[in-house]
Amino acid sequence: MSQSLDRALTLVEHLAGGRKTLDELAEAVGVHKSTVLRLLRTLEAHRFVQREGPHHYRLGTALFDLAQQSLDELDVRRCAEPALRELNQRTGHTVHLASYEDGEAVYIDKFESKHAVRMYSRIGKRAPLHCTAVGKVLVAAMPPQRRQAIAESLEYQKMTENTITSAERYLAELELVAERGYAIDNAEHEDFIHCIAAPISGPGGVLAAASLSVPTFLADLDTLLSLLPDLLTATEKASIECGAPTPRKDSR
């Protein structure tokens, strides 16, 4: 582990919250401001950080470029894009693509709703597995042993009145998800937002989950469920693009 680098990355993470002064950063990281200044200088030289006026630093444009190049490298994102864009245009609602990473779901693509009021999220943001439709899809796709291990490791933070708060209930839900081929988040992650999600597969199995998110005042659960055929069509198209075996009529 490199201490200087660790400190610099911690600085960067603090700057994600918005511009900051040298003193604020030194306080946050717990080192002398002359040390912080030198780290910032190096970060600036690479455009990870930029000066904003005489006293403030903010994240720099190099991050945008790196992030975008890295996202462009994700094959599942590339394969799924056309189908998900179409789903977004046909339904008018927010479409997310998420993948599994270290006990969480991570949003790796997003197509915005045309409605003025939408769910806040962003690419790169992490979401809990136990109360999101994408999380349920991703875990349900795992072998039972791994499912069990994950279910036991989660903390089941109660986000809303509807949130699943035990491994037992979660595992039962996952059985349902695996059997039906889609998941529902019935305002379990955020009040007033419900989602449906389905898996996108590749040759080796499920790669990612795609979801439709709708504010509850725009569409009730039944209306959202009426969009399931559209979602499943899109995820099947995307799966084919990703090299999954062609779906059989009798499967699922």
Add this chain to the structure above:
Amino acid sequence: MSQSLDRALTLVEHLAGGRKTLDELAEAVGVHKSTVLRLLRTLEAHRFVQREGPHHYRLGTALFDLAQQSLDELDVRRCAEPALRELNQRTGHTVHLASYEDGEAVYIDKFESKHAVRMYSRIGKRAPLHCTAVGKVLVAAMPPQRRQAIAESLEYQKMTENTITSAERYLAELELVAERGYAIDNAEHEDFIHCIAAPISGPGGVLAAASLSVPTFLADLDTLLSLLPDLLTATEKASIECGAPTPRKDSR
């Protein structure tokens, strides 16, 4: 300057080109692989880098999150988004938002064309000032002395047969841009792509440039120019949102 940090950031930049092995990275940075390994470990701990199989490293998801949070902080991006989205939907062509930074234009937002063949670009990517419509708009908006200084500092790399290759010609073009209120890139940056761009202003002047990009086989120059009213409407709307003084009828 922090040498360890400099090396780590260089690693990250190399990984933007796609996944790499420890040996490749050590070669690229010019240090021993045990040193690289320790830097990678630290980068991994912060999710800037992730393992892919036993031998490869790639950029990590923390970058997506940081980039997106940072982009969300850009006021001009937020102000301009509705108008630019509408422009994109009305015209069906790629819309970019770009800002000025250290002698280059940087793309900070993008709305994709609905056509199958599009101009490749990405958020965070830098573009030359001398041969892009957004570059011309950004420089034309500067005070004459600064315009002059920038014009003299550019290298005028000849990208196509149409590229402006002298400071003299560039300054003349900028006069035109400043007077008309929009700029044209007539296949000067890339063969087969032409663009028009116009400024988006805030209380203190021009903040960014918005453009429409079209492959030449989809629309000839006259057709592209027929979309100017749409572009100018969008940039005026965006400028108002960004707090610019309300435009007068007799201006420009």
Add this chain to the structure above:
DNA sequence: CCGCCTCATTGCATATTTTGCAACGCCAGT
């Protein structure tokens, strides 16, 4: 199974770099 090869990983001592302190520089306000 063993041996070989390739690449990742680790412990160690030394070389190098980083660090915090103290002083200085700069700017804005009174």
Add this chain to the structure above:
DNA sequence: ACTGGCGTTGCAAAATATGCAATGAGGCGG
């Protein structure tokens, strides 16, 4: 002009990073 607040710099000592050499891990072929 003076003061206060914050950015910046030089220095020597402390701390960390570094590369070497050895070891570990995995895969392949005989």
